[in-house]
Amino acid sequence: NVPDGLVQASKFTIAQLYFQLEEYANVIAAVDSLLVEQPNRTDLYVLKGTAMYQQKKYKEMIPIIQKAIAIAEEANAFRVESLEKAVRETASKYRVRYDRDTDSITLASLIKLKLQEDLADTRKSSDKYAEIEEAIKSIEADAANLAKGPTRENWWLLLRAAYFELEQMDKVKETLERLVVEWSKKEYWTQLSAFYGQDKQEKEQ
Secondary structure (H helix, E strand, O other), X not given: OOOHHHHHXXXXXXXXXXXXXXXXXXXXXXXXXXXXXXXXXXXXXXXXXXXHHHOOOHHHHHHHHHHHHHHHHXXXXXXXXXXXXXXXXXXXXXXXXXXXXXXXXXXXXXXXXHHHHHHHOOOOOOXXXXXXXXXXXXXXXXXXXHXXXXXXXXXXXXXXXXXXXXXXXHHHHHHHHHHHHHOOOHHHHHHHHHHHHHOOOOOOO
């Protein structure tokens, strides 16, 4: 008998070969057969999503890549939970208002904006000034650590590309906000700054 692991590895290799041959329908079929037995393999979802992107099935591709992201982040749940708790406690301490459905990275950005406003209104010589400076550094670190999950840059780039093709510019901006936190590249900052300029978000720009 051939070990199951070897069979699955062979099927995955075949799926990759189909991709190289640009037989995207066969890629998807091969991946789907693997997902029946291995529903938590992020690389399978990413390969399927990439094939769907090549087929220009942008709307159908998005939840596939989001599934890979969700699986990866759920595996890292305890660390994320601790960081999210720290962000919420900071929001409470500095009286930052936010909706219940606000995600923690967005909340961290709101906290930072509030702290920067508080800093501008505080004398540099005061103890409060130093405290706020430290709080800003801390919330920046929390936001960076929240973004540094087990996801990969190319997953987010696939999402950004799909949202762009669908002309969902708010989603493009949201994806760029994630990219600049975890992969701080000049091109992402430039694109995000352009979005903030269009939306007249001068402080963020």
